[in-house]
Amino acid sequence: MNEPLPIRPMRERKPDWIRVKAPTSHGFQQTRDLMRRLNLATVCEEAACPNIGECWTKKHATVMILGDVCTRACAFCNVKTGMPRMVDASEPQHVADAAAELGLEHIVVTSVDRDDLKDGGASQFVKVIEALRRTTPKTTIEILTPDFRNKADSAIEAIVAARPDVYNHNLETVPRLYPTIRPGARYYASLRLLEQVKKIDPSIFTKSGVMVGLGEERLEVHQVMDDMRSANIDFLTMGQYLQPTPKHAKVAEFVTPQAFAAYGAIARAKGFLQVAATPLTRSSYHAGDDFQKMRAAREAQLGRLKV
Secondary structure, X not given: OOOOOOOOOOOOOOOHHHOOOOOOOHHHHHHHHHHHHOOOEEHHHHOOOOOHHHHHHOOOOOEEEOOOEXXXXXXXXXXXXXXXOOOXXXXXXXXXXXXXXXXXXXXXXXXXXXXOOOOOOHHHHHHXXXXXXXXXXXXXXXXXXXXXXXXXXXXXXXXXXXXXXEEEOOOEOOHHHXXXXXXXXXXXXXXXXXXXXHHHOOOOEEEEEEXXXXXXXXXXXXXXXXXXXXXXXXEEEEEEOOOOOOOOOOOOOOOOHHHHHHHHHHHHHOOOOEEEEOOOOOOOOOHHHHHHHHHHHHHHHHHXXXX
């Protein structure tokens, strides 16, 4: 007699406002081919971003440097965990070549955590920024770094000296959930990192993001906003957490678009220069357009102060 097939646990059905079309466009294929040719990883693929079809069709990709293997194992993240390979010396120029071929006006560069490296990988960020300035000097540069655990001060100083246009580091969730969602990190260390960027060079825009739907309370999210403003963070991104695989943290709630709009209104009232708060918002989603809006908001603010 045949053995019965194992019953697979059903994943919770996503609401209509979360669903996206599968990527099939010619632009998508061109972007993927370019990344393969230059041997570059992208967070779009490694983190299973729901916006990959839209962004790659427009030839916007978020490059992930320092390989595709992370030394951490956060409960929300789809990036592989293990012992990473050696740092690729050709990677900085490959990133710059990709920006040139894609004709990017704004590029977002992120990385895996590299706790195995003496500087946490900070020098590779510096080399990437330098290569971009040489190759595509008109491209504005946004970096999304890890927390550089136990080596943050020297890492931040080196990167800030290279002068990216935007320094992004995500807080990810509320402090109460760090032990289960982001166990390798510390909330106040991440907050201090962004505060330190501003102290060294106030002209660099700072940015941070949080996920909702992990079991956080509304007032906890408001407190994170207050903490961010105390650290002079300019730009807040907020999106819905989506479970990448059954092994990752479960979705506690699908937050409605109306609730996101309310969070966004509160964040703007608290004084952020730019806020992006929708279910599908991710750190680099529409980053170029949002950078232009943020820069215009700062110029308007400075103009008002002069009057």
